Amino acid sequence: MTSYTEAFQDIPGTTVFDIHRSRLGYHLNMFCMSLLKVENRESFKANERAYLESVPMTEEQRQAVMDRDYARMISLGGNIYFLGKLSAADGVAFGDMVASMTEGLKEDYARMMSVGGRSIEGNRSKSER
Amino acid sequence: MTSYTEAFQDIPGTTVFDIHRSRLGYHLNMFCMSLLKVENRESFKANERAYLESVPMTEEQRQAVMDRDYARMISLGGNIYFLGKLSAADGVAFGDMVASMTEGLKEDYARMMSVGGRSIEGNRSKSER
Amino acid sequence: MAKIIAGVATSHIPNIGVALDTGKAGDPQWKPVFEGYDYSKKWIADKKPDVVILVYNDHASAFSLELIPTFAIGCANEFQPAQTVWGPRPVPVVKGHPELAWHIAQSTILDEFDMTVVNRMDVDHGLTVPLSLMFGQPDDWPCKVIPLAVNVVQFPPPTGNRCYSLGKAIRKAVETFDEDLKVMIWGTGGMSHQLQGARAGLINAEFDKQFLDKLSADPEALARLSHVDYVREAGSEGIELIMWLIMRGALDTEAHEIYRFHYGVPVSNTALGHMILENPRS
Amino acid sequence: MAKIIAGVATSHIPNIGVALDTGKAGDPQWKPVFEGYDYSKKWIADKKPDVVILVYNDHASAFSLELIPTFAIGCANEFQPAQTVWGPRPVPVVKGHPELAWHIAQSTILDEFDMTVVNRMDVDHGLTVPLSLMFGQPDDWPCKVIPLAVNVVQFPPPTGNRCYSLGKAIRKAVETFDEDLKVMIWGTGGMSHQLQGARAGLINAEFDKQFLDKLSADPEALARLSHVDYVREAGSEGIELIMWLIMRGALDTEAHEIYRFHYGVPVSNTALGHMILENPRS
Ligand SMILES: [Fe+3]
Ligand SMILES: [Fe+3]
Numbered sequence: 001m002t003s004y005t006e007a008f009q010d011i012p013g014t015t016v017f018d019i020h021r022s023r024l025g026y027h028l029n030m031f032c033m034s035l036l037k038v039e040n041r042e043s044f045k046a047n048e049r050a051y052l053e054s055v056p057m058t059e060e061q062r063q064a065v066m067d068r069d070y071a072r073m074i075s076l077g078g079n080i081y082f083l084g085k086l087s088a089a090d091g092v093a094f095g096d097m098v099a100s101m102t103e104g105l106k107e108d109y110a111r112m113m114s115v116g117g118r119s120i121e122g123n124r125s126k127s128e129r
Numbered sequence: 130m131t132s133y134t135e136a137f138q139d140i141p142g143t144t145v146f147d148i149h150r151s152r153l154g155y156h157l158n159m160f161c162m163s164l165l166k167v168e169n170r171e172s173f174k175a176n177e178r179a180y181l182e183s184v185p186m187t188e189e190q191r192q193a194v195m196d197r198d199y200a201r202m203i204s205l206g207g208n209i210y211f212l213g214k215l216s217a218a219d220g221v222a223f224g225d226m227v228a229s230m231t232e233g234l235k236e237d238y239a240r241m242m243s244v245g246g247r248s249i250e251g252n253r254s255k256s257e258r
Numbered sequence: 259m260a261k262i263i264a265g266v267a268t269s270h271i272p273n274i275g276v277a278l279d280t281g282k283a284g285d286p287q288w289k290p291v292f293e294g295y296d297y298s299k300k301w302i303a304d305k306k307p308d309v310v311i312l313v314y315n316d317h318a319s320a321f322s323l324e325l326i327p328t329f330a331i332g333c334a335n336e337f338q339p340a341q342t343v344w345g346p347r348p349v350p351v352v353k354g355h356p357e358l359a360w361h362i363a364q365s366t367i368l369d370e371f372d373m374t375v376v377n378r379m380d381v382d383h384g385l386t387v388p389l390s391l392m393f394g395q396p397d398d399w400p401c402k403v404i405p406l407a408v409n410v411v412q413f414p415p416p417t418g419n420r421c422y423s424l425g426k427a428i429r430k431a432v433e434t435f436d437e438d439l440k441v442m443i444w445g446t447g448g449m450s451h452q453l454q455g456a457r458a459g460l461i462n463a464e465f466d467k468q469f470l471d472k473l474s475a476d477p478e479a480l481a482r483l484s485h486v487d488y489v490r491e492a493g494s495e496g497i498e499l500i501m502w503l504i505m506r507g508a509l510d511t512e513a514h515e516i517y518r519f520h521y522g523v524p525v526s527n528t529a530l531g532h533m534i535l536e537n538p539r540s
Numbered sequence: 541m542a543k544i545i546a547g548v549a550t551s552h553i554p555n556i557g558v559a560l561d562t563g564k565a566g567d568p569q570w571k572p573v574f575e576g577y578d579y580s581k582k583w584i585a586d587k588k589p590d591v592v593i594l595v596y597n598d599h600a601s602a603f604s605l606e607l608i609p610t611f612a613i614g615c616a617n618e619f620q621p622a623q624t625v626w627g628p629r630p631v632p633v634v635k636g637h638p639e640l641a642w643h644i645a646q647s648t649i650l651d652e653f654d655m656t657v658v659n660r661m662d663v664d665h666g667l668t669v670p671l672s673l674m675f676g677q678p679d680d681w682p683c684k685v686i687p688l689a690v691n692v693v694q695f696p697p698p699t700g701n702r703c704y705s706l707g708k709a710i711r712k713a714v715e716t717f718d719e720d721l722k723v724m725i726w727g728t729g730g731m732s733h734q735l736q737g738a739r740a741g742l743i744n745a746e747f748d749k750q751f752l753d754k755l756s757a758d759p760e761a762l763a764r765l766s767h768v769d770y771v772r773e774a775g776s777e778g779i780e781l782i783m784w785l786i787m788r789g790a791l792d793t794e795a796h797e798i799y800r801f802h803y804g805v806p807v808s809n810t811a812l813g814h815m816i817l818e819n820p821r822s
Contacts (some may be wrong), residue, residue: 004414004646007486013457016495018413019642023615026323026659033322036341071455080454080495081318088343094272094453095526102458107457109285117461117524118452124490133368133696136768142738143776148360152333155377155605162604165623187660200737209736209777210600210693217625223554226809227740238741246743246806247734253772327609328654364695370702372610372654375694412657413646495703 012126017079025077027057031065032082035089044089071101143257146208154206156186161211164218173218197209200230260358260432260439262304265505265513266298266471267533268391270446271352272313272383273526275347278390291530294519295391298534301517302392307442309402310384311362311428313504314446315410319382326412327374329424330501331366332381332405333359340380349386349395358435362404365431371424378406388446391532408504409448410497414485418500422481425507432508445505447498449520450491450526460493461524462463466531469499473533474515477506495528510537541719542640542714544784546587547787547795548580549755550673552728554665555808557629560672573812576801579672580816583799584674589724591637591684591708593644594667595786596728597692598622598722601664608694609656611706613648614663615641615688622662631668631677637684640717647713653706663687669727673814680731688788692729692779696767700782704763707789714790727787729780731802732773733810743806748813751781751789755815756797759788777810792819 008016015021031052034040044051052062064072065086073083080098087097099109112118122128137145144150160181163169173180181191193201194215202212209227216226228238241247251257306452319340321327334354339346340487363375385405393400406428409415416424425443432441449469469492472480481503488497506513517534524530559570601622603609614638644770645657667687675682688710698706707725715725731751734742751774754762761786767770770779788795795817803812 004485004650008413008489011457011486011490013455014452014489015455016489016494017411019646022323023413023638023642029318029323033318035343041343044521074454079318079411082322085318085343098453098458098527101454101456103456113459113461113524113527116463116522117450117527117529118457118459120460120462120465120491123457123460133364133767137695137771140768140772142740143734143771145695145771145776146693148364151605151694152356152360158600158605159570160816162600164625170625172817192760194786196611203736208600208693211604214600214625223735227735227809230736230738231740232738242741242743242806242809244733245804246809246811247739247741249747249773252722324658324660325607325609325612326657326659327607328649328656330607367610367696368700370699370705372698372702374610374654374656375608376606376607377608414649416649416654417652420654433573 010126012123015074021077025079027055028061028073028076028078029082031055031057031083035085041089070097074101139255141252144203150206154208156184157190157202157205157207158211160184160186163213164214168216199226203230260430260435260437260441262429262441262443262508263307263537264442265509266392266442266444267502267505268388268444268446268529269448269525269528269530269532270384270387271525271528271530272387275383275387275390278395279348279495291521291525292416294521294532296535297390297517298532299394300536306440307401308439309358309404309441311404311406311441311443312388312446313406313408313444313501314388315436315498315501316407317382317384318411320379320407321503326409327407328416329371329410330374330376330407331359331363332376332379332407333363334379335379337379339379340382342382346464347383347386349390350398352381352385352399352403352405355404358439359404362428362431365434366424366427369427369430369434371427373496378490379405380406381389384446388444406500410500415497415500418483418503419481421500421503421508422477425504427476428504429508443505443508447501448492448496448501449529449531450493450496453495453527455494457493459527461529462491462493463522463529465491467520470518470531470533473502473506474535477503477511478508509535513537542717542719542723544711544725544790545589545819547727547791547817548674548722549784549787549813550670550726550728551730551807551810551812551814552666552669553807553810553812554669557665557669560629560677573803573807574588576803576812576814578580580674581676583815583816586722587799588722589683590721591616591640591686591723593686593688593723593725593782594670594728595688595690595726595750595783596666597668597780597783598668598689599664600693602689604660605639608691609689610691610698611653612656612661612689613645614656614658614660614661614689615645616659617627618662619687621668622664624664629665629668631672632635632680634663634667634681634685634687635723637686640714640721643685643717644710644713647716648706648709651709651712653709659674661687661689666728670726688786690783692782697779700785701763701766703782703785704759704789707786710786711790725787725790727784729783730774730778731781731811732775732778735777735809739775741809743776744773745804745811747773748811752800752802752813752815755784755788756817759785759793762768791817793820
């Protein structure tokens with residue numbers, strides 16, 4: 001029997017924020033949430049490492065934040081709406097942050113979107129590919 | 130047709146914390162909730178009236194609080210678990226606060242409870258009385 | 259008695275709010291988007307709802323991971339536009355309808371929906387962008403709004419069927435409210451979009467079109483769509499579409515589709531869809 | 541696989557906690573109360589549950605009127621004893637079982653229960669007094685605890701029938717959890733009491749006895765009892781008894797009553813009742 005969470009794993013290039021990922025990414029996401037407050041953004045920017053060390057996340061998660069590696073943050077339990085607060089704190093547009101997670105260049109992504117977005121064909125199922 | 134909230138009104142000496150009472154008593158109850166914090170208790174005790182005026186409750190509610198008239202607070206939308214924070218802030222035992230809402234003396238209440246509590250007979254229904 | 263006169267479905271894409279708030283609504287990129295709502299603006303000015311039950315989701319604004327309600331109904335007098343890193347949207351405060359909201363809460367809980375009642379909640383683009391699309395930029399929103407926040411961020415969200423059933427229970431609640439009110443219900447979010455991973459940017463126009471068709475003509479079939487189907491076909495954030503089923507469930511099965519706008523070009527990362535459904539004899 | 545081996549019902553009267561915490565458990569007033577749990581302490585030391593799903597209600601401790609979830613399941617690693625004006629109870633931190641709690645949340649949401657997931661929640665006497673009654677005063681609680689907070693403060697609470705159904709859904713969730721765990725479920729609160737108004741002090745021993753009888757032998761009949769009946773017969777705060785139905789729904793219909801304690805004298809303002817039910821073959 002395929003469990004509820006396993007069923008999503010057949011979908012390529014997609015990470016569903018399920019109960020396992022929520023536990024994994026709890027502190028990473030709550031760190032991002034803390035950036036909604038201007039005083040927290042300032043203290044984060046003043047010393048990123050020190051701020052990150054005050055949050056009980058893993059060293060891998062801290063490094064991914066330092067690197068602004070959003071694809072990695074997703075793989076470590078990040079949720080896009082939380083991560084969006086980190087990119088916004090950097091003044092980065094949400095769409096550019098999203099584009100950074102795809103394989104192509106940012107310009108390729110913009111071009112793809114302007115002509116109707118990524119096609120569903122070939123993107124439904126890993127087994128179908 | 131008797132509505133859900135009306136059906137309770139046949140029960141004598143009883144105020145159900147329904148949707149109407151919750152709206153009525155919102156700020157009164159949230160004031161009581163604020164007393165969970167020691168700094169709020171101190172500033173309330175230092176100047177009760179000033180503290181109460183900083184909360185958008187009605188003047189009647191403020192007066193009932195000043196008078197520690199718990200029966201009145203219930204009639205103005207108070208909920209017992211919230212009001213219990215006010216009595217506790219005064220160092221009054223919860224049971225004594227409860228007893229203060231009944232018609233008899235505090236001693237009568239204690240005696241009644243020690244022999245099995247208030248009887249249900251004659252206390253089920255206003256219409257049955 | 260109160261009555262649900264119509265339902266509105268619409269995407270709630272945040273950049274639409276940004277475009278409007280920064281005076282770019284007339285730019286070539288944005289003009290066709292807003293024009294798609296010209297009919298709707300006239301329609302709603304004519305219909306003049308007293309209250310809109312606005313089904314939306316919070317995007318880590320009012321709720322974090324500390325507390326995740328499946329269904330939260332806003333019973334407060336008002337709701338402030340939510341803080342974001344860029345600041346709150348410069349839009350009017352949202353005025354609630356506490357009497358009706360509490361009545362819906364009571365009625366649906368007695369009908370065995372396990373609602374969370376919220377008396378303090380800021381509302382993000384999920385709620386305010388639909389208001390902007392339908393009402394433009396007034397000094398005050400022209401009607402009361404009851405926010406109904408649905409969890410679609412943390413999986414599992416409610417099933418599509420549960421959303422559809424909640425719609426029916428909301429209708430019953432509205433129809434037992436003892437005041438003459440013209441009520442609308444809006445379902446927001448979607449359409450297809452995926453905001454993360456190597457598949458980010460997914461748009462499935464064919465799925466979206468079929469979804470609109472079924473929303474109009476065969477909502478019961480839609481209510482059986484599984485979470486995996488949504489994510490597979492409409493992208494990880496396309497799951498927002500389940501919220502449209504709450505709106506649809508609150509209408510007559512035979513509600514008339516009187517307007518549809520399905521924009522071919524993704525707006526930022528998201529396919530835009532919009533529909534108006536009217537109850538017969540409303 | 542995980543398995544629900546037994547259910548426990550018990551009042552969660554705050555003064556019992558105070559008596560224990562202040563060293564008065566041996567006083568003549570309190571001795572018979574604690575003696576009523578002597579059997580239960582031995583029984584549970586023998587049964588050694590890995591996890592207790594503890595159904596209780598918050599009394600304006602973790603939740604105020606700002607946000608009122610009908611059902612909130614605690615998925616955190618731990619839960620601190622809640623602050624009160626008198627200070628928090630001097631009891632051990634409550635350790636959760638996040639894996640099972642999240643699994644129950646997922647399973648019940650997919651079964652169309654509209655759970656609120658909580659990852660940060662302090663727990664008041666409603667949760668800690670039952671632990672004290674069953675386990676005494678250990679340095680650490682001897683098992684993991686999953687708090688399940690039910691709204692019974694703001695009317696309407698969930699129906700009795702909804703509580704009973706949730707119990708069944710919880711059982712299904714536990715039985716699909718892929719780890720060998722001995723799980724108990726406790727329903728707490730009650731029995732008859734009324735803490736406000738001219739009728740304060742109401743105790744209805746006959747109703748309580750019948751409730752215990754039916755809880756044991758005819759829970760389906762109990763699940764049909766209306767909110768008005770609870771308030772009328774068991775007092776405004778006697779409504780807490782609906783929480784016992786969640787426990788009961790999670791057990792076999794034929795569960796055996798192996799212990800009962802119904803104390804004749806109200807403890808502070810509340811009638812005390814306690815029951816242990818075991819699933820056959822557990
Ligand atoms: Fe959205
Ligand atoms: Fe209680």
